[in-house]
Amino acid sequence: MPSGAETAIGVDVGGTRIRVARISPAGKLLERVIEPVRQDREGFADQLLRLVDGLRTDSGTAVGIGIPGRVDGNSGEIRSAGYLDIAGMDIAGLIAHRTGLPSRIENDATMALIAEGWARPEGALGLIFMITVGTGIGGAALEDGAPWYGGGFSGQFGHVVVAKDGPVCNCGRTGCVETFSSGTALGRLIAETGLPVETRAEDLFLHAGSGDRSASTVLDRWAAPLQRAIESLVAVADPRLVIIGGGLGSEMTRALGRLPRRSKWFEMPVEAALLGDDAGVIGAGLCAFKAVRDAQPGPAA
Ligand SMILES: [Zn+2]
Numbered sequence: 001m002p003s004g005a006e007t008a009i010g011v012d013v014g015g016t017r018i019r020v021a022r023i024s025p026a027g028k029l030l031e032r033v034i035e036p037v038r039q040d041r042e043g044f045a046d047q048l049l050r051l052v053d054g055l056r057t058d059s060g061t062a063v064g065i066g067i068p069g070r071v072d073g074n075s076g077e078i079r080s081a082g083y084l085d086i087a088g089m090d091i092a093g094l095i096a097h098r099t100g101l102p103s104r105i106e107n108d109a110t111m112a113l114i115a116e117g118w119a120r121p122e123g124a125l126g127l128i129f130m131i132t133v134g135t136g137i138g139g140a141a142l143e144d145g146a147p148w149y150g151g152g153f154s155g156q157f158g159h160v161v162v163a164k165d166g167p168v169c170n171c172g173r174t175g176c177v178e179t180f181s182s183g184t185a186l187g188r189l190i191a192e193t194g195l196p197v198e199t200r201a202e203d204l205f206l207h208a209g210s211g212d213r214s215a216s217t218v219l220d221r222w223a224a225p226l227q228r229a230i231e232s233l234v235a236v237a238d239p240r241l242v243i244i245g246g247g248l249g250s251e252m253t254r255a256l257g258r259l260p261r262r263s264k265w266f267e268m269p270v271e272a273a274l275l276g277d278d279a280g281v282i283g284a285g286l287c288a289f290k291a292v293r294d295a296q297p298g299p300a301a
Pocket residue numbers: 158159169170171172173176178
């Protein structure tokens with residue numbers, strides 16, 4: 001029988017930072033450590049085990065780990081992880097060997113969406129999509145509280161094609177929305193417009209509000225491709241809600257809100273993530289608790 005004293009370890013692995021936290025069954029963040037992430041395989045494994053060991057208590061139940069990149073939702077296999085050289089690593093095996101704890105590995109956007117579904121008053125009923133806007137663009141789908149994987153890799157919304165040409169994407173094609181509406185793309189648009197390289201999205205809103213046409217143009221050129229991608233997602237799957245998260249989630253939601261409506265057919269509630277950058281690590285902890293519950297024999301709660 002689970003007790004209130006039990007905690008889970010949530011891990012959110014990013015392209016530049018790793019967050020590890022102890023999470024209560026109610027999703028409360030009890031303790032957290034953030035470090036620059038080691039990008040080589042051995043360094044990453046050592047860092048992960050050290051951080052999990054450091055936050056682990058006797059009442060720890062399980063570890064949930066969100067990985068940026070392509071993670072097979074059905075098997076937990078890591079096919080690719082962006083800037084990190086950890087594809088194919090048996091992280092669950094490492095955790096089990098070192099700590100004896102079970103673990104669950106998911107795409108980082110899936111973890112963030114699990115936490116967002118939990119945090120919302122209306123819950124996670126129906127079909128909800130998440131789009132994370134950071135260095136790249138990630139995505140995830142949740143149906144009635146459960147991640148929806150398709151064949152294993154669904155939710156790669158950064159690779160919805162919105163143009164015939166454009167910069168070459170990491171996936172090898174051109175025209176992916178990630179190459180137009182990511183944080184990396186925003187930096188490129190700012191440079192192309194001749195604005196100072198240190199210009200941030202907040203500055204653009206400020207200047208656009210004062211009538212600066214170049215700032216308005218950058219914001220619209222950044223958000224319009226993602227608007228097109230969301231319309232295509234709505235045409236295919238008609239989710240109840242699209243949540244925009246990641247490091248630039250609130251800025252992108254605001255930029256999308258500036259754009260004129262293009263078609264009533266594909267209108268959809270679009271909201272910024274409620275939990276900000278903590279969504280991934282909280283979701284990883286909640287996911288770990290669920291993995292333990294699912295593994296327990298007996299009648300469902
Ligand atoms: Zn792509």
